[in-house]
Amino acid sequence: MLSKNQIKLIKSLSQKKNRQQLGLFTVEGVKGINEFLNSDFRLENLFTTKLIFDAPNHQIAEISDAELKKISTLKSPNTALAIFKIPKSISPQNGGLILALDDVRDPGNLGTIIRLCDWYGVKDLVCSINTVDCYNSKVVQATMGSLARVNVIYLDLKVYLESSKASVFGTFMDGENIYNSNLPIEGIVILGNEANGISEAISSKVDRRITIPQFGKNQSTESLNVANATAIILSEFKRRTTTEM
C-alpha cells in the first residue's frame, strides 16, 4: 500500500529543486534498481509489484500495478520504483581521462554519455552547472544503470579548468584531425552544448582543439550528435591504450 504522502514525495522528485533539497532520486525497472543495489548508493525505499529484490525487508513495500502506474514516469512501468540517496559529490581524481560537459541539455544525451564513460572506463564526468541534472529520471533511465558506476560532478567548469594541471582538449569544427593526433592517456576532454558547442569562456581554457573529420563529399552535415561525438572521441583516446588491456 502506498500512502498519499508517499505518492506526493515520489512525484515531487521529478523536480530538481526537490531532489536537491531532499537528497533523493528515483530509479525504475528491475535491471536499473539492481545496478544501484549492487553499488555504493544507499537505498531509501523500494516499491515493487514483485518481491524479487535483495534489499532489507523494512525498506521494501509491495504495491499493485495500479499503484506503480501512479508513481511511475514511464509509459510502461516496469515492476518497481526505488528511491535512492544522492551521494555526496567526490572531487575528480587526478590521472586518467576525464570527460567534461559544457551545458549539455538533453537528458537522453547525458544518459548515453554516462553509459559511454562506464564502457570506456572513464571514472569522472565533470559537468558545468547548467548541464542537465544526472538524477533527472530520464537521464537515470538512459544510463541503464551506468550512473551507479560513474562519478558525476557539477562545478564551475571555468574555475575547475583553471585550477587543473592536465591538458585540456576541446572538440571544435576546426581542430586538428583526431585520427592523426597524438592523444595522451591522461587529460580532460570537453564536449559542448547541443546547439552552441563549447562556450567562449570555456574555449579560452582549451590547450588543444580537436575535430572528428567529415568523410561525406558534400560536407554539409552541420555536426554530429553530442553523444555520438563523445563515443567516437572516447574510442579514439582509449583504442591507443588497447595493447595494455
Add this chain to the structure above:
Amino acid sequence: MLSKNQIKLIKSLSQKKNRQQLGLFTVEGVKGINEFLNSDFRLENLFTTKLIFDAPNHQIAEISDAELKKISTLKSPNTALAIFKIPKSISPQNGGLILALDDVRDPGNLGTIIRLCDWYGVKDLVCSINTVDCYNSKVVQATMGSLARVNVIYLDLKVYLESSKASVFGTFMDGENIYNSNLPIEGIVILGNEANGISEAISSKVDRRITIPQFGKNQSTESLNVANATAIILSEFKRRTTTEM
C-alpha cells in the same frame, strides 16, 4: 489559410500506412526543409509563417502561428512544415561501405544513425522490414536534414545478404576486437535491435563477428546504445582510409 482537408491530410501522415499509400511525408523547421529543397527530393506543399523559402510560389502557403501549431508534431513548432514526396527506393550500389540495420526500433536512434552515415560518407543504409520507418516525423527530425543525402532502403535483409558478394560484418559481444582488426574499405556492417541485438536468422549470414571492447574494470555495462556503437564502428572503418582524404 489551411483548409480542413489539408489539416486532415497532414495529420494523417503521422501514420506509416498513410505515408506509404500517399507517398508523402512531412519535414519541419527551416534548416531541415532547406536541406530537402536543396536535394533531389520533390516538394509537394510548404506551409510557413514566414516567406523565406526558395520554392515555387504555387507550392507555398502562408499560415499563422496558430495554424502551424495545429499541424505540427513538435512542442515548439519552428516556422514551417513541408510535405515532400517519398522517392522511389534505389537499390544499394556495389562498392563502398554499406550499413545494415536489423530491426532498429527507436526513431531517435535511426535518425542519428542516418546523420552518422551522412557524416562518414556511407551512401546506402539497408534496413530490415521491421526497422522503424525513416519517414516517421521523429526520425526525419533527428536526422537534421541528413535524410536528404542518404539512400535508405527497406528490404528482406536475409535475402539481401544471401545475394550480396560483399563481406558481411556483424557486431556482437564476443567478436574480434575491432581496434585490432583489419577492416576493408568495402563491406556490409550489421547493427542489431536495441534489446535483442542481431537476430539468429541474420547472424547465420555474418562472415566476421566484430566487437567494441569494454575498457571499464567491472565489465558489467550490458551494451552500448546502438547509435553510439554505430558511431564507433563507422569511425573505425573510415579512419583507416583517412590518408586518402
